Amino acid sequence: MAKQVSLKATLRPGIGRQHARRTRAAAMVPAVVYGSHLKPIPIQVEARAVERVFKHATSENMLVELSLDEGGQTTNRLAFIQEIQHHPLSDQVLHLDFHEVRADEKLHAHVVIVAVG
Numbered sequence: 001m002a003k004q005v006s007l008k009a010t011l012r013p014g015i016g017r018q019h020a021r022r023t024r025a026a027a028m029v030p031a032v033v034y035g036s037h038l039k040p041i042p043i044q045v046e047a048r049a050v051e052r053v054f055k056h057a058t059s060e061n062m063l064v065e066l067s068l069d070e071g072g073q074t075t076n077r078l079a080f081i082q083e084i085q086h087h088p089l090s091d092q093v094l095h096l097d098f099h100e101v102r103a104d105e106k107l108h109a110h111v112v113i114v115a116v117g
Helices: 017-024 047-057
Strands: 003-009 028-035 038-046 064-069 073-086 095-102
Touching: 017 028, 017 047, 017 095, 028 047, 038 047, 038 064, 047 095
Parallel strands: 003 064, 028 095
Antiparallel strands: 003 038, 028 038, 064 073, 073 095
């Protein structure tokens, strides 16, 4: 079984372009948690932690345990990384989309297989 990856996240104070720029200036990555049973939640994740996770990962498609700090109360959520937006020149992570999944829920994903050799 694959190693469980965990990230700490906090609620984002606002949404929109200006708030995203302020979030990136504070060395954080803006993100959103979607799910079939909840409203979208705007969050922010520490940029260094995201880089550390992808540095040791074999692909960008993985399950992540989000430790979400919601105003003093911490909840753990299991999420699948749905989309990652990179800067075209610097390859810096600009935005993350997480899709929350449940342990009893089926997940269908498209996996790209590249033959080498």
